[in-house]
Amino acid sequence: MKKDQQDNHLIQKSPVRLKGMGDSLCVTLDPALPVDALQKELSILFKRCATLAVNAKVILDTGEKECYEELIESLGSFLKSTFGVGSVSAMLKKKRLPELPDSEEDIRKRDVEDAWRHYRSEVLMLMGRVRSGQKVTAGNHLLILGDVNPGAEVWAGGDILIMGSLRGTAVAGQPENEKAIVLALDFQPTQIQIGGIVGAGLPPSSKKQVEFAHVENDTIVVEAYLDANAFGRLPWLQVR
Amino acid sequence: MRCILDGRIIVITSGKGGVGKTTATASIGAALALEGRRVAVVDMDIGLRNLDVVMGLENRIVFNVVDAVKGKCKLKQAAIKDRRIENLYLIPASQSDNKNVLAPEEMERFGEILRKEFDYILMDCPAGIERGFENSVASADEAVVICAPEVSSVRDADRVIGLLYAKSITPKLVINRIIPEMVERGDMLNHIDVVDVLSIELIGLVPMDDQVIVATNTGTPLVLQRKSKAGEAFRRIALRLNGMTDLPIEVPQAEGHFWRKVGAKLGLGK
Numbered sequence: 001m002k003k004d005q006q007d008n009h010l011i012q013k014s015p016v017r018l019k020g021m022g023d024s025l026c027v028t029l030d031p032a033l034p035v036d037a038l039q040k041e042l043s044i045l046f047k048r049c050a051t052l053a054v055n056a057k058v059i060l061d062t063g064e065k066e067c068y069e070e071l072i073e074s075l076g077s078f079l080k081s082t083f084g085v086g087s088v089s090a091m092l093k094k095k096r097l098p099e100l101p102d103s104e105e106d107i108r109k110r111d112v113e114d115a116w117r118h119y120r121s122e123v124l125m126l127m128g129r130v131r132s133g134q135k136v137t138a139g140n141h142l143l144i145l146g147d148v149n150p151g152a153e154v155w156a157g158g159d160i161l162i163m164g165s166l167r168g169t170a171v172a173g174q175p176e177n178e179k180a181i182v183l184a185l186d187f188q189p190t191q192i193q194i195g196g197i198v199g200a201g202l203p204p205s206s207k208k209q210v211e212f213a214h215v216e217n218d219t220i221v222v223e224a225y226l227d228a229n230a231f232g233r234l235p236w237l238q239v240r
Numbered sequence: 241m242r243c244i245l246d247g248r249i250i251v252i253t254s255g256k257g258g259v260g261k262t263t264a265t266a267s268i269g270a271a272l273a274l275e276g277r278r279v280a281v282v283d284m285d286i287g288l289r290n291l292d293v294v295m296g297l298e299n300r301i302v303f304n305v306v307d308a309v310k311g312k313c314k315l316k317q318a319a320i321k322d323r324r325i326e327n328l329y330l331i332p333a334s335q336s337d338n339k340n341v342l343a344p345e346e347m348e349r350f351g352e353i354l355r356k357e358f359d360y361i362l363m364d365c366p367a368g369i370e371r372g373f374e375n376s377v378a379s380a381d382e383a384v385v386i387c388a389p390e391v392s393s394v395r396d397a398d399r400v401i402g403l404l405y406a407k408s409i410t411p412k413l414v415i416n417r418i419i420p421e422m423v424e425r426g427d428m429l430n431h432i433d434v435v436d437v438l439s440i441e442l443i444g445l446v447p448m449d450d451q452v453i454v455a456t457n458t459g460t461p462l463v464l465q466r467k468s469k470a471g472e473a474f475r476r477i478a479l480r481l482n483g484m485t486d487l488p489i490e491v492p493q494a495e496g497h498f499w500r501k502v503g504a505k506l507g508l509g510k
Contacts, residue, residue: 129439131402132395149437151395167437 016041018049024057025049026091031062031071032118038071039078046083053083061091116239122158130154130168141240150190159183159240169193170213178215183225187211192220246355247278250362250481251380253404255396257367259388260416263452263462265364266294267471268384270461271478273328277359280319283333284376285366286342292332296459297322306334306341309350315357325461329358339371344378351379360481369403377404383411384481387438389418389429394437401440413438414477416446420494431491444477446470447492 015030016038027045029038046053058079062068069090076088122140130136130144132151142156145163152168154160158180160172165186171193173180178195192199192213199213199220210225252265262285269281282305283291292298300320308318308331315331322328334341354361363380366372377383383404387397397413404411415431422428435442449470455462462471463478469492480487 132398134402147437147439149395149398150391151398 016045018045021059024059025053026059026061028061028063029075030118031068035071035074038075042075042079043082046079046085049083053079053085055084055086058085058088059091060088116237119239124156132168148184148189156180181212181214181230183210183212185210187213187222189213192222194220247358247361248382249351249355249380250360250382250384251365251376251409252362252384252386253365253373253376253400254386254393255367255369255400256388256393259386259393260446260452261367261386262290262294262364263456263470264384264386264414264416264446264474264477265362266291267462267474268478268481269360269362270295270322270325270328271463271475272360272362272482273322273325274463274475275478275482276327277482278327278329278357279360279362280329280331280354280358281362281364282331282354283364284372285364286333286372287335287338288366289333289335291364292320292330293459294456295322295330295461297330297332298459301332304332304334306337309342309346315353319357322461324464339366339375342371342375344374347375347378354379369400373400373403377407377409380409383409384414384443384477385411385438385440386414386416387434388416389423389431389434391429394429394434398438401438410440412441412443414444414446415442417448418445418492419448420492424494442489443480444473445489445492446473446477 015033017028019026019028027042029041060072060075062071072088072090079085079088123143124138124141125143125145126136127145129146130148130152132149135153135155136142136144138156138158140156141158141161142154143161143163144154147164148154148162148166148168148170150167153171154162154168155171155174157174158172158177160170160180160182162170162184164184166182166184166189168189169191170182170189172182173195176195178197180194182189182192182194186208187210189202192202194213194215197215197218197220202220202222207224211222212225212228213220213222214230215221252261252268254261265281269279273279281291281295283289284305285291286306292301297320303313303318305318307313308315318331319329320332322330351361363376365376385397385400385404387393401411413435415434418431419428423430431442431445447469449468451465451468452462452470455465455468462468463475465471473490473492476487476490
């Protein structure tokens, strides 16, 4: 009994998981791990399957991001030689593209709890005041607890979030990510740039509310954040 | 090693020109001297000498700050004693050189000599953030940033504050040239908004005052004119710098609004 629980626990935690899918075996694995670690995990699983693995069709799922053709090839040859599996292929990517409407089944299959477990944060989080003449640059997202004064510039590869007043220039989504946003608790920027689109001469809003800028039809649109609630409407949690 | 008895070097700066650095230096220096401290005011605007005119000492210049720093004369020879206010000395700028004749390292050494002789040394910094600023800031212990309630002045002051922090000097703020009537109408930046953006310690609010022009043109110290509002404000700033940190900051009020003042006292209105 105790061993069983332990086993369950191992399967839950392990970076490699096996499940039946139609007439084939689907192996979900974390491509961020080194190859030998993955091989070790795979051997544990496939030893248990024993004869079931012989001549079986195996699909390797490396998650939603890029394809890992080399990794799949090397793991495939390893599985074929060690356990005599029939064929090894990659998971079809188009099923995983978030733009396409997912079927009910796909949504259920998505591992909602774990999608961001191996995601490493790339947010530059600073506190203080960015003064005139200073320029803050972040490779990905930028979060500032404090204010951005007029004459200062904040520049980011991804989103810019200012927990304070934004009165300087904000340049987000560089060089060409037009999905980036600029958000500030007190939104009074001199200029906004998202991707290649410049929003100069934005009318100042006197309303004291949280606002954010995003790109809509190649123009920069500023909206009240809580009213628009753009991210609150997403069906499940996603890594940004 | 710095001795406790050594003087403090305070640089008066603003970034932008024409906001009242020279007037502030002359007035605060005079006020500190009236408190019985030995004060030197140093004009660092080399090539564009002004402070001597404002203090009415232009006809007594023999040596200047460049001579003193380069060792061509003794400090005592370069420091001009003010005849009206005891303990007040001016070290004038050179009018014929430019700012590159001095280097920050030389100024640091000169600062050590000044500290031994005076209780307060006020450096009148030139506009801009180039060599003249570097020289003025090199030996400073403290800084007073003068800012006018204008957007352009606030932005330049903000830049200077960033540079001062980078040199580990914590600046204090004086807002100069406030016109209370315009603030009331909403045509001029409120001092609260300025402090909000700059977020450094405020040590004084100085109203616009015609007496400043009179005093500058005649070379008489502003703080000696009892009816001058700006002079009074600078005197309070000097007291605050001299240790009276609990002296309340007076907000300049528009004249002729008796009932509004009564209302404000009773807690009515804004």
